[in-house]
Amino acid sequence: MGKILLLLVLALVVVAWFRARARREEIDEAASRGQSPAAAPRQVAPEQMVSCAQCGLNLPASEAVFDAGGVAYCGAPHLEAARARQAR
Numbered sequence: 001m002g003k004i005l006l007l008l009v010l011a012l013v014v015v016a017w018f019r020a021r022a023r024r025e026e027i028d029e030a031a032s033r034g035q036s037p038a039a040a041p042r043q044v045a046p047e048q049m050v051s052c053a054q055c056g057l058n059l060p061a062s063e064a065v066f067d068a069g070g071v072a073y074c075g076a077p078h079l080e081a082a083r084a085r086q087a088r
């Protein structure tokens with residue numbers, strides 16, 4: 001019975017050691033990427049939202065279409081519409 005307990009404790013120590021090592025490697029990896037350990041957990045930064053200058057629709061900046069002046073539109077049709085309106 002004592003032997004089993006000893007094995008159990010040993011197993012827990014090994015698991016704890018592996019976990020600590022994994023955590024350390026994660027922090028090292030984050031540091032090598034120039035991030036602070038606090039920001040290490042894989043987290044996507046909240047994306048900037050922009051609104052279409054034509055219809056006012058809010059959408060992520062990565063999905064928006066921008067004209068030469070940096071004005072955001074929800075898509076090419078509204079970018080074209082705005083261009084046509086400005087050309088007049």
Ligand SMILES: [Zn+2]
Binds near residue numbers: 052053055056057075
């Ligand atoms: Zn739009």
